Amino acid sequence: MIGKNFKRLVNMCDMNLDEIDFLKDATNVYRTEEFIVSQHIDFCTGGVGIARIISEDTYYARTKQRNSLYEQLFSDDGKRIRSSMFVRSYIE
Numbered sequence: 001m002i003g004k005n006f007k008r009l010v011n012m013c014d015m016n017l018d019e020i021d022f023l024k025d026a027t028n029v030y031r032t033e034e035f036i037v038s039q040h041i042d043f044c045t046g047g048v049g050i051a052r053i054i055s056e057d058t059y060y061a062r063t064k065q066r067n068s069l070y071e072q073l074f075s076d077d078g079k080r081i082r083s084s085m086f087v088r089s090y091i092e
Contacts, residue, residue, distance in 0.1 A: 020069055021091070022060045029070075030078030035059040035090075036066050039081055055083035059090045 022029060027041040040056040060066055 020073075022058070022066060022070070023073075028078070028081045029074065030080055031062070031070055031074075032077075034062060036062055036070055037080070041081055041083065052084040053082075055081065055086040057086055057088045059088060061090075061092050 022036045022038045024038070025040045026038040028039040030037050030039075036059075038058045038060065040058075042054045042056070044052045044054050046052070
């Protein structure tokens, strides 16, 4: 969930959201003990009304800078959106 001060923070710091790696193409962002996770959610349909939720998850190692940005942008650690299938990648 985006924190209340999001717009004010962006304006005050001249923060460019395109430069924050864990926000790129993110549908959902959450945090674990070791990672900040960016989820990109897509829907796949395969005929006869079958639909699947597919998640492309990118795990970013928690650094002081990423933690600070996360805490400024979000009000809590968030939760993973469940999906039928997922692909993971890890970034230091």
